[in-house]
Amino acid sequence: MIWANMIFLLVALLVVPTLIGTIFRPLWKERNVFFFWAGGQVLLWAAFQVLCVPVILFGKSFLLLASCYLLVTGALLFFALGSYFKRRSNGTPGFHFPKLSAKNRKKVREGGFFFWWVLAVVLLAVQLILAVMLSYEEGDDAYYVSISTASTWAEKLYTTLPYTGGYSGLNARHALAPFPVWISFLSRVSGVEPVTVAHTVLPLCLILASYGIFSLLGKKLLGDKQKYLPIFLVFVEFLILYGGYSLYSSENFLLVRSAQGKAVLCNIIIPFLTLLMYLLLESLEKGEKKPIGFWVLVYATMAAGCLCSTLGTFLLCMLAGLVTLCGVFVYKKFRFAFWMAGSMLAPLCFAVIYFLMD
Amino acid sequence: MWSSIVSTFQAYMGIGLLVLWYFASLVYLFRKEEKKPARILFVYVPFLILLLYFNPLFVKLFYLTVGEEIYFRIFWLLPMVVTNAYALIMVCLQLPEKKKKWFPHLAVLLIIVSGSLVYLNPLYSLSENRYHVPQTVVDICDEIRLPGREVMAAFPREFLLYVRQYSPYVCMPYGREYLMGTYDEMAVLMDQEEIEVEKMAPLAKARMCHYVIVSEEKKLIGNMEDFDYVILDEIDGYIVYKDLTMNYDLTYSAE
Numbered sequence: 001m002i003w004a005n006m007i008f009l010l011v012a013l014l015v016v017p018t019l020i021g022t023i024f025r026p027l028w029k030e031r032n033v034f035f036f037w038a039g040g041q042v043l044l045w046a047a048f049q050v051l052c053v054p055v056i057l058f059g060k061s062f063l064l065l066a067s068c069y070l071l072v073t074g075a076l077l078f079f080a081l082g083s084y085f086k087r088r089s090n091g092t093p094g095f096h097f098p099k100l101s102a103k104n105r106k107k108v109r110e111g112g113f114f115f116w117w118v119l120a121v122v123l124l125a126v127q128l129i130l131a132v133m134l135s136y137e138e139g140d141d142a143y144y145v146s147i148s149t150a151s152t153w154a155e156k157l158y159t160t161l162p163y164t165g166g167y168s169g170l171n172a173r174h175a176l177a178p179f180p181v182w183i184s185f186l187s188r189v190s191g192v193e194p195v196t197v198a199h200t201v202l203p204l205c206l207i208l209a210s211y212g213i214f215s216l217l218g219k220k221l222l223g224d225k226q227k228y229l230p231i232f233l234v235f236v237e238f239l240i241l242y243g244g245y246s247l248y249s250s251e252n253f254l255l256v257r258s259a260q261g262k263a264v265l266c267n268i269i270i271p272f273l274t275l276l277m278y279l280l281l282e283s284l285e286k287g288e289k290k291p292i293g294f295w296v297l298v299y300a301t302m303a304a305g306c307l308c309s310t311l312g313t314f315l316l317c318m319l320a321g322l323v324t325l326c327g328v329f330v331y332k333k334f335r336f337a338f339w340m341a342g343s344m345l346a347p348l349c350f351a352v353i354y355f356l357m358d
Numbered sequence: 359m360w361s362s363i364v365s366t367f368q369a370y371m372g373i374g375l376l377v378l379w380y381f382a383s384l385v386y387l388f389r390k391e392e393k394k395p396a397r398i399l400f401v402y403v404p405f406l407i408l409l410l411y412f413n414p415l416f417v418k419l420f421y422l423t424v425g426e427e428i429y430f431r432i433f434w435l436l437p438m439v440v441t442n443a444y445a446l447i448m449v450c451l452q453l454p455e456k457k458k459k460w461f462p463h464l465a466v467l468l469i470i471v472s473g474s475l476v477y478l479n480p481l482y483s484l485s486e487n488r489y490h491v492p493q494t495v496v497d498i499c500d501e502i503r504l505p506g507r508e509v510m511a512a513f514p515r516e517f518l519l520y521v522r523q524y525s526p527y528v529c530m531p532y533g534r535e536y537l538m539g540t541y542d543e544m545a546v547l548m549d550q551e552e553i554e555v556e557k558m559a560p561l562a563k564a565r566m567c568h569y570v571i572v573s574e575e576k577k578l579i580g581n582m583e584d585f586d587y588v589i590l591d592e593i594d595g596y597i598v599y600k601d602l603t604m605n606y607d608l609t610y611s612a613e
Contacts, residue, residue: 242473
């Protein structure tokens with residue numbers, strides 16, 4: 001039974017954000033499930049952050065948080081499906097199941113690239129299998145996973161000492177990045193233990209998503225040399241597999257601490273923000289204006305980063321700020337800088353609360 | 359401060375050459391990349407990040423507001439993996455058609471030689487269950503659990519990381535802080551090869567431990583029964599002692 005629940009959770013983790021992400025269909029030239037997934041998931045994470053922090057700070061119950069978040073997820077899903085049917089009636093549906101046409105099949109096989117596609121898929125499969133088969137003696141899990149486990153059945157969040165279970169009063173500093181509570185939510189709705197969600201289910205989803213975002217960046221960078229994408233992906237996979245040169249590298253975090261907020265920050269949120277910044281700079285170059293949906297996605301990504309790690313507030317503002325600076329300097333355009341400044345408001349608010357609580 | 363910045367940088371570089379390849383890629387892209395968005399994101403911004411990283415004023419501000427120990431996370435803003443992979447593709451595209459076929463194989467070899475396989479870390483082991491927690495911890499926690507309430511149990515050091523991950527109902531008198539160097543008298547006593555029951559048992563009682571778990575390999579100096587302990591079970595080479603003087607009332611609540 002528990003295995004069925006785990007599979008249900010994994011499918012839900014992949015499908016629900018993808019469906020919600022179809023809202024952002026106009027932002028990406030092709031229909032791409034990875035873009036949809038990332039767009040939908042950052043929106044869901046941003047919503048969770050906005051709901052969770054007040055619940056923790058005002059000492060409200062986890063049940064209230066879970067109910068509100070379910071409602072928001074349902075509303076977003078409803079909105080996404082509504083938009084899909086609206087677009088379908090206009091002849092531009094946002095989602096279709098990916099399948100290879102005869103022409104694309106031929107493209108994949110041409111010029112020896114088929115080997116690289118197979119290698120990329122095999123390497124990914126190996127990493128996913130090892131994520132389930134191997135366990136790692138990770139000290140920080142004793143903190144984060146214990147919070148998830150305690151939160152699942154606790155009346156109030158962040159009020160117990162994760163290492164021992166003693167009562168601590170409100171730990172507001174760590175509560176500002178409540179990624180472990182999101183794991184508790186997944187556990188509560190699926191019936192799978194938080195420790196299983198963190199160590200077995202989530203790594204499958206997050207490693208896959210991370211490579212998906214790397215593939216999107218590869219697509220953008222390669223431009224009209226798309227046939228080199230499988231080789232790019234194989235390079236990326238080997239660079240990550242052989243990223244054990246340091247315990248601090250983001251590559252190491254992806255494979256070792258997959259379900260920790262920090263790993264999500266450096267392997268999903270930061271690469272996705274980089275991708276969004278690429279889209280923005282492309283538009284600046286072409287003199288195009290970005291639609292409101294794009295800015296929703298940027299703002300959501302910034303808020304999602306705050307969910308993952310308290311330092312996320314600082315790192316994302318730093319990245320956004322430097323890109324803005326370079327964009328203004330290179331393109332001599334200023335209007336987008338106001339939008340970018342606005343995107344830093346949410347992280348700044350969380351940073352202010354952080355320093356007030358510290 | 360400078361030495362701390364450099365040592366953080368060295369710690370991030372670690373044992374491999376991949377960070378050096380990243381700097382080479384950065385220079386290569388600076389010379390060859392023509393698309394402005396790519397230049398900004400993969401050359402100019404990383405360059406500014408590196409400038410800030412080594413800027414004493416920025417370091418001072420960071421250390422003051424956030425803390426020294428997580429300064430390495432600034433490097434997460436450098437897109438090392440994507441830049442290295444993209445630079446390799448760019449090099450490949452510049453080569454004549456015949457060499458183009460072989461270059462990716464050589465590049466993969468170069469990555470393997472320059473890096474270190476994550477899975478070779480000795481802290482990896484085959485999972486014993488879906489929780490990725492030692493099965494002994496699962497068995498002991500299930501054995502001592504009382505429905506609807508928490509219990510306090512003193513575990514040996516090898517289990518301290520896992521108990522609270524698996525069960526929210528089992529509390530411990532000492533946890534990971536002890537492994538990180540925080541002194542705890544009871545933990546020190548439990549950690550000895552020969553455990554002095556006369557010293558350890560009163561501490562366990564004072565800290566309201568319902569259970570004390572001891573490895574069969576450890577030698578007990580003294581008799582646990584003298585302090586009202588009985589053996590509840592023996593699980594995978596560990597003896598679970600139960601304190602008969604503690605409250606096991608199912609309606610008990612710590613709050």
